[in-house]
Amino acid sequence: xxxxxxxxxxxxxxxxxxxxxxxxxxxxxxxxxxxxxxxxxxxxxxxxxxxxxxxxxxxxxxxxxxxxxxxxxxxxxxxxxxxxxxxxxxxxxxxxxxxxxxxxxxxxxxxxxxxxxxxxxxxxxxxxxxxxxxxxxxxxxxxxxxxxxxxxxxxxxxxxxxxxxxxxxxxxxxxxxxxxxxxxxxxxxxxxxxxxxxxxxxxxxxxxxxxxxxxxxxxxxxxxxxxxxxxxxxxxxxxxxxxxxxxxxxxxxxxxxxxxxxxxxxxxx
Amino acid sequence: xxxxxxxxxxxxxxxxxxxxxxxxxxxxxxxxxxxxxxxxxxxxxxxxxxxxxxxxxxxxxxxxxxxxxxxxxxxxxxxxxxxxxxxxxxxxxxxxxxxxxxxxxxxxxxxxxxxxxxxxxxxxxxxxxxxxxxxxxxxxxxxxxxxxxxxxxxxxxxxxxxxxxxxxxxxxxxxxxxxxxxxxxxxxxxxxxxxxxxxxxxxxxxxxxxxxxxxxxxxxxxxxxxxxxxxxxxxxxxxxxxxxxxxxxxxxxxxxxx
Numbered sequence: 258x259x260x261x262x263x264x265x266x267x268x269x270x271x272x273x274x275x276x277x278x279x280x281x282x283x284x285x286x287x288x289x290x291x292x293x294x295x296x297x298x299x300x301x302x303x304x305x306x307x308x309x310x311x312x313x314x315x316x317x318x319x320x321x322x323x324x325x326x327x328x329x330x331x332x333x334x335x336x337x338x339x340x341x342x343x344x345x346x347x348x349x350x351x352x353x354x355x356x357x358x359x360x361x362x363x364x365x366x367x368x369x370x371x372x373x374x375x376x377x378x379x380x381x382x383x384x385x386x387x388x389x390x391x392x393x394x395x396x397x398x399x400x401x402x403x404x405x406x407x408x409x410x411x412x413x414x415x416x417x418x419x420x421x422x423x424x425x426x427x428x429x430x431x432x433x434x435x436x437x438x439x440x441x442x443x444x445x446x447x448x449x450x451x452x453x454x455x456x457x458x459x460x461x462x463x464x465x466x467x468x469x470x471x472x473x474x475x476x477x478x479x480x481x482x483x484x485x486x487x488x489x490x491x492x493x494x495x496x497x498x499x500x501x502x503x504x505x506x507x508x509x510x511x512x513x514x515x516x517x518x519x520x521x522x523x524x525x526x
Numbered sequence: 527x528x529x530x531x532x533x534x535x536x537x538x539x540x541x542x543x544x545x546x547x548x549x550x551x552x553x554x555x556x557x558x559x560x561x562x563x564x565x566x567x568x569x570x571x572x573x574x575x576x577x578x579x580x581x582x583x584x585x586x587x588x589x590x591x592x593x594x595x596x597x598x599x600x601x602x603x604x605x606x607x608x609x610x611x612x613x614x615x616x617x618x619x620x621x622x623x624x625x626x627x628x629x630x631x632x633x634x635x636x637x638x639x640x641x642x643x644x645x646x647x648x649x650x651x652x653x654x655x656x657x658x659x660x661x662x663x664x665x666x667x668x669x670x671x672x673x674x675x676x677x678x679x680x681x682x683x684x685x686x687x688x689x690x691x692x693x694x695x696x697x698x699x700x701x702x703x704x705x706x707x708x709x710x711x712x713x714x715x716x717x718x719x720x721x722x723x724x725x726x727x728x729x730x731x732x733x734x735x736x737x738x739x740x741x742x743x744x745x746x747x748x749x750x751x752x753x754x755x756x757x758x759x760x761x762x763x764x765x766x767x768x769x770x771x772x773x774x775x776x777x778x779x780x781x782x783x784x
Contacts, residue, residue: 346656355653366654366657371658372560419657
């Protein structure tokens with residue numbers, strides 16, 4: 258919506274996915290322009306993570322199309338999938354770091370297992386990625402010896418060491434306090450600009466997403482019910498967008514009515 | 527009743543087929559795997575060096591007990607001179623491969639199933655796959671290849687220590703001439719016995735490591751539990767089934783080779 262199709266790195270059309278009778282994605286569509294930071298918002302259980310896992314080939318969609326750099330990614334096309342995996346990285350909500358490997362070994366892993374790059378160059382590139390994410394002093398630490406924020410940065414270092422064009426972030430701020438949430442979004446925005454990759458983030462943290470993203474989409478009941486800039490999102494008159502955007506105000510109204518009810522009860526007694 | 531039996535039989539057949547595909551896929555992943563030998567060496571260290579103490583201790587006590595029991599039985603017939611024959615053939619043809627495999631299942635097999643189960647639970651395996659790396663080539667193939675070497679080596683060590691244990695109880699504790707014991711060992715052991723020993727050890731290694739890896743790798747598919755309980759359930763299943771398969775395979779190999 259609004260994006261020039263030639264500048265699109267990723268395009269999703271009519272994605273469907275059911276788990277038994279539970280329809281998780283019901284024709285989801287999304288355009289991701291090259292070099293942008295796009296955030297998919299939605300309530301818990303809206304299908305955001307499944308959407309990302311369909312892209313990463315962890316979950317197979319029932320139907321629909323995904324185009325990467327103009328080429329379709331179909332389940333049977335191993336070459337197209339391999340090309341996509343080479344040019345894309347995935348950041349799990351849990352970070353999915355190898356707990357028996359040190360920070361440096363974790364960053365070396367994708368280069369070691371998927372490329373023919375010589376060992377010396379792997380070491381140099383991995384150290385460089387750790388340096389860029391200010392983790393070089395912790396290269397010999399195991400993930401369990403790092404703080405939550407450092408683990409997130411380590412996962413990002415592992416994701417960018419292969420120099421991907423697209424990085425998928427699955428709920429990068431889940432379970433974090435507001436300060437850490439800000440820090441993680443700032444980190445994503447900073448490195449997205451520094452390294453020039455395209456970022457697709459799924460989250461339900463509205464404020465941070467609106468501030469950091471170039472474009473925002475809202476997924477509701479498996480369908481994309483809004484796509485546009487942060488300003489367009491803030492100005493949208495759609496009821497679904499309004500519900501999501503004004504949830505804090507709705508909470509205020511609910512709490513006020515609860516307090517009014519309590520006051521009436523105390524007056525009656 | 528008939529339906530339940532049929533369903534259970536079908537589920538076993540399905541699981542056997544799934545296991546065969548898993549093992550085949552793991553061997554196929556060796557083709558084109560990157561930096562495989564480095565992982566094989568590491569897996570060999572885990573299966574071999576870490577299990578060394580238990581192999582040495584159990585091997586020694588097995589030999590000691592065989593020496594004692596064998597001496598008392600043979601003594602009734604005045605054939606104590608055949609103690610070396612009894613201990614060596616029992617250890618080489620049967621007890622060595624079986625007991626060493628069971629010890630390795632208890633130590634390395636359970637650790638492998640639990641580690642892979644945890645890696646599945648914490649999305650480490652999914653992370654490997656999204657990187658475009660083969661999770662089989664990285665996690666399973668090196669362990670299978672290492673088992674083909676480590677299990678026979680551990681078995682040879684078990685047998686050697688067991689023979690010394692038999693000598694210790696027979697000669698030093700019960701007064702049998704060491705020369706008689708060792709010459710009986712030398713006369714009794716022939717090349718086919720050693721071949722049978724190594725064939726069994728390599729087969730047990732392959733089957734048990736594949737089975738433990740299969741259960742750990744598929745811990746998320748456990749129908750009776752989720753999360754940490756699924757890991758513990760799959761580890762238990764891996765150890766129990768591996769122990770059974772060692773004894774079943776032992777019978778099959780023995781009946782073919784004897």
